[in-house]
Amino acid sequence: MEILDRVRGVERLIVKENQRVIALYKGKFHGVLTPGEHVLRADRGRLEIEWHDLARPEFASIFDKALFRDHAEVTEQYLTEIRAGADEVVVVSRDKRLHAVLKPEERAVYWTEAGPWTTERFDVAGDLAVPDKVQKRLTGVARLTLVTSVDVAEGHVGLLFVDGKLVSELEAGAHMFWAVTRKVAVKVIDLRRQSLDVTGQEVLTRDRVTLRVNLAAEYQVVDAVKAATTVKDFADALYRALQFAFRKSLGVKSLDEILADKVTAEAEAIAEVRTQMAAIGLTVGEIAVKDVILPGEMRDILNKVVAAEKEAEANIIRRREETNATRSLLNTARVMAENPVMLRLKELEALSEIAGKVERLTIHNGTAGLMNDLVKLRDE
Template identity: 55%
Template sequence: MKTILEKALGRQRVLVKENERAVALYKGEIQAVLMPGEHWLANRRGNLEISRHDLKNPEFVSAYEKALFDKLPDVAARHFTVVRTGRMEVAVVERDGALHSVPSPDRKLVLWADAGPWKVTTVDTAADLAIDPALMRRLGQARKTEHMFLHPVVDGQVGLLFVDGVLVRTLEAGVHAFWNVGRMVQVKVVDIKRQSLDVAGQEVLTRDRVTIRVNIAAEYRVVDPVQAVSTVKDFSEALYRALQYAFRKTLGALTLD
């Protein structure tokens, strides 16, 4: 309830706490951003409106945001940190040294400056999709992985990185992370260790028309992962068929003796 003094003077006492900021409107128009302390503001006929914001939530979400930036640009510049991302950009936002958020492309984020300090790093994913290993670990620890594609490549393997279906480069052993915004990222792993391939129970007709049943075992190793993946759909199946054809052709030219 208003005090007698407030009614007589046509003013209202507004108390803003240390953990708060307030936006004052009079007759529907933005007047100021109020800092902590006691404020006496004009309030004739109840035309004063106070919008309070708790700094515990550092993001400024308000129906008056545009009006505040349009009518009081200097005030807005003092009180807010604005984060903007482009069509192929993400931002890494840190609050007092701790990871706060990772805004996606085409996003605007308005933060209370006094809730910081803030550090904003903008990343152009069109230039490079790879995420620095140190940042990758921080994103994982902070559970901010919604824009990250993670893929491990173990020893004895090579990873083939495809972006939008196009082979970009090969990946050595290790854990690799990429931004998965606006583009489709895939990693195909190829084993380059020595492997065995068994072709069992093949019936072959020799040159002297005798049917024999043959088992064959082969060892192979992929020396060109790119060629192995791009030339055939399944290189292990193609090798299996090639072995079948090779020993059928060889044994078919021999007699049983």
């Protein structure tokens, strides 16, 4: 059969169900071959064949323009052409499942039998927001470069910029925008109360001692538009304002004054920081010095000073206690001198304490006749 076909100058083609063939003879369009067996004239290599697999439904052919220009009846029967307008985005679905997204003025051609094909058109000349019903479908599309998506968490706000211009504020939730004809950007601002630390800030005190201090401040964004558009970075602006304020306020104090009250800066400096930050949409809460770090030599000197002060305090306490004890003895002696009976009672009390510790006790006449003989305190 092959030899006979060769002699006859024909070629036999078998097209499967998932295939389509574009055939040209002598450079002219011959037709679209559908599933089945086809016998075509192929003498002297004048037959051209272009195979297409419907598993890839896009029609990609070097004969595309020629077919649509000269063979409208063929393209209408076998192909589906989709064009997006100058301000349109077209969502293409295949058998009700999203297949592709066409940006403005983009064209796509599909094999009609690979469908059915449906389209949804969206005008992007005005509102760039992607409808909620389309957002979830777009998530699985490979060409997500055509959209800008952002998730705004609770306690945050999103600022939508189109071509560098602020357009609107976005509430918490998932948002998606067409990014086809204009540049779309979303900046998310945290509206919750936050803290900022300024570490290792060097300060020269009034008595020319160099310190390093760690600062802390609490702040909150109350006007997201001002915070995002007035300065490049509002957190950095607060950081620098704190640096300048504490250098100014702590630089006029001596080391002793700073160590005595290190938790706050001057009220005037704090008020200045709050005023500056209010102008860019921030409210500033508590501002404090967390740590004061001294140079090594100065730390040793202060430790010696503190040790000397504590030693002096201990000496004062010892002297006070000794004075109180002496004063108590003097008062006791005065009472005994004025009251002989009390003196005798004290003697008996002393004898009682001593008797419990010794076996025998001899009392001489120094007790003025209290006991003149040897006293046997207990039996042998």
